[in-house]
Amino acid sequence: MRFRIYKRKVVILTLVVVICGFAVWSSGKQKRGSPVFPKEVEAVKKSSSSSLAQVTASVTRKPVNDTLPEKQVLPKPVIDNTTLVYRGIVFQINFDQTLRNEEKFKSIRQKDDLVVVVQVHNRPDYLRLLVESLRKAKGIEHVLLIFSHDFWSPEINDIVSSIDFCLVLQIFFPFSIQLYPQEFPGNDPRDCPRDISKKDALKLGCINAEYPDSFGHYREAKFSQTKHHWWWKLHFVWDRVRVLNDHKGLVLLIEEDHYLVQDFYHLLKLMTSLKKEQCADCDIISLGSYGQIGYSSKANRVEVKAWKSTEHNMGMAMDRETYQKLIKCTETFCTYDDYNWDWSLQHLTVNCLPTFWKVMVSEAPRIFHVGDCGMHHKKASCMPNNQKRKIDSILQSSTNQLFPKHLLITKRLPAPGAGGIAPHVKNGGWGDIRDHELCKSYLRLQ
Numbered sequence: 001m002r003f004r005i006y007k008r009k010v011v012i013l014t015l016v017v018v019i020c021g022f023a024v025w026s027s028g029k030q031k032r033g034s035p036v037f038p039k040e041v042e043a044v045k046k047s048s049s050s051s052l053a054q055v056t057a058s059v060t061r062k063p064v065n066d067t068l069p070e071k072q073v074l075p076k077p078v079i080d081n082t083t084l085v086y087r088g089i090v091f092q093i094n095f096d097q098t099l100r101n102e103e104k105f106k107s108i109r110q111k112d113d114l115v116v117v118v119q120v121h122n123r124p125d126y127l128r129l130l131v132e133s134l135r136k137a138k139g140i141e142h143v144l145l146i147f148s149h150d151f152w153s154p155e156i157n158d159i160v161s162s163i164d165f166c167l168v169l170q171i172f173f174p175f176s177i178q179l180y181p182q183e184f185p186g187n188d189p190r191d192c193p194r195d196i197s198k199k200d201a202l203k204l205g206c207i208n209a210e211y212p213d214s215f216g217h218y219r220e221a222k223f224s225q226t227k228h229h230w231w232w233k234l235h236f237v238w239d240r241v242r243v244l245n246d247h248k249g250l251v252l253l254i255e256e257d258h259y260l261v262q263d264f265y266h267l268l269k270l271m272t273s274l275k276k277e278q279c280a281d282c283d284i285i286s287l288g289s290y291g292q293i294g295y296s297s298k299a300n301r302v303e304v305k306a307w308k309s310t311e312h313n314m315g316m317a318m319d320r321e322t323y324q325k326l327i328k329c330t331e332t333f334c335t336y337d338d339y340n341w342d343w344s345l346q347h348l349t350v351n352c353l354p355t356f357w358k359v360m361v362s363e364a365p366r367i368f369h370v371g372d373c374g375m376h377h378k379k380a381s382c383m384p385n386n387q388k389r390k391i392d393s394i395l396q397s398s399t400n401q402l403f404p405k406h407l408l409i410t411k412r413l414p415a416p417g418a419g420g421i422a423p424h425v426k427n428g429g430w431g432d433i434r435d436h437e438l439c440k441s442y443l444r445l446q
Contacts, residue, residue: 079183086152087179090172097242100161100168108141109167112249114268115144117237119229119255122151125384126257126371127159138403139265140166146241148233150176150225169243171236173229175438177221184434185221185228192218213431214337223339223429230341231333232442238323240445250285252317257371257384259391260287260315263402264366268317270407271302271360278409279304283322283357287315288365295398298364303411307349307357308421309342315367325353327443334439339429349420356420363410364401 099106116134120127134140143166149156150173160170180186192206194217201209201218212218237244237251250272254260264287271285282304289311305312318326326333326345329352336344349356370387395402430436 083179083181087174090152090174090179094171094174094236097169097171099243100170101164102167104164105141105167109144110142112247113142113144114249114265115146115237115244115247115251117146117148117233117251117253119233119253120147120149120151120156121226121256122153122156123256123371124153124155124159127156129259129370129384129388130254130256131159131163133260133262134163135165136262137260137265138262139269143167143265144169144243146171146237148173148229148237150229151178169241171233171241173225173232175228175232177225185224185438187221194218194220208432208434211432211434213428214426215428217428217431219432219435220429224432224435227339227341227344227430228435228439231330231439234323235327235442235445238320238327248320250317250319251323252287252315254315254367255371257369258314259368259370259388261366261368261395261402264315266403267362267366267407270404271362274302274407274409275360279358279360281355281358282360283307283318283325284312284359285317286312286359286361287317287367288362290314290369291365293364294394295364295401299398299401300404300406301363301408301410302360303363304358304360304409304413305411306413306419306421307346307359309340309346309423312359312361313342313345314369315365329353330440330443335436336426337430338423338427340427343423343425343427344430346421346423350422358413360409364398 118127118130134145145163145166146169147160148171152172157170160168175185177186182189184191188207190207192201192204192208192212196204196206196218198209198212198216201212206218208218234253238247250268252268267287268285275282275285284307326348329348332348332352333344336347338344338347368387368391370384370391
């Protein structure tokens with residue numbers, strides 16, 4: 001039976017949490033097919049008179065020094081009923097895989113047509129802009145749109161529920177900080193502080209004292225989560241989403257702060273055909289890089305290059321063959337000391353994959369990055385609409401350049417024997433053996 005590993009890890013949830021989750025979930029008044037973050041959960045939390053046993057969702061391997069001195073022993077974090085209910089609902093949604101808008105679009109969408117996967121955290125203003133751009137896209141009715149979340153929010157669910165222009169599926173990263181707020185892979189109070197030295201960490205006895213990163217720092221869950229989510233999502237979509245069994249088409253990977261041009265679907269069709277005809281060894285199709293350039297004389301042009309994370313990590317589309325090569329590098333990806341999924345991929349292209357990645361990329365971008373606020377930005381206020389206005393200005397002046405009838409490859413790799421591009425830095429943040437083991441475990445999920 002599928003998801004056996006989940007069931008082994010949520011024994012208590014099986015009898016208590018799922019039942020409780022269904023009870024509060026079914027009482028919600030949201031639209032049919034829309035997951036609800038139940039308000040009644042708080043009532044469940046307050047009415048509970050005893051704590052449920054702790055559920056550990058990831059790695060059990062312990063470092064050498066995991067025993068705190070007697071005077072410093074911290075109690076094991078207690079998991080409240082609210083968190084258990086959340087976990088139960090996420091488990092059930094990932095198991096059910098309910099398609100929304102199925103009656104309207106199932107007969108329209110062809111087998112192996114485009115799948116668009118959106119990685120979502122908690123930036124609803126950006127997500128609204130993305131959905132708006134998707135709504136305007138020609139051919140969107142043929143797309144299966146998958147939202148992969150690591151944060152549950154009624155506001156975000158409402159945005160997804162408003163989509164009525166294509167098939168929609170929601171999945172949830174089951175090891176998020178929100179679901180494990182006081183234990184790994186979230187923030188365990190017994191973990192080592194980020195900037196403590198290893199010598200002091202060993203004296204303190206914090207549980208990951210043996211495993212700082214390459215720069216002597218200890219893990220920060222908010223940075224680790226994105227790489228975990230990206231790798232889990234990739235595996236779950238290709239190998240665990242039942243409607244995509246034997247999917248032979250493209251999967252386009254985007255994020256909540258991206259904005260798609262109205263002819264992106266049309267362009268991907270042309271690029272797919274061109275790849276078959278003239279670049280069979282291209283591994284990745286990219287909708288564009290970060291330069292917001294004019295479209296004049298470029299809208300029908302593509303380049304073939306060595307894949308580079310800082311240029312081609314946005315709007316990446318891959319087929320199953322590329323995924324299968326990539327997933328064989330699980331060990332390398334999951335142990336490379338960089339918390340960035342794209343820099344980790346850059347490492348794979350020269351250290352694990354059979355050949356370095358070739359990317360076919362559009363010279364005139366059909367995807368834009370509007371996220372001026374994100375993991376590394378600390379602005380007092382975010383202005384996504386300002387970015388949108390800039391993009392709209394570019395597109396309005398280039399309307400007659402969109403929807404080209406054919407494409408032309410204008411540049412290729414410098415030489416047939418050219419090599420891939422190695423990362424020029426290693427960013428660290430991924431030295432903890434628990435992150436390594438959890439990351440590798442996704443491949444074993446059933």
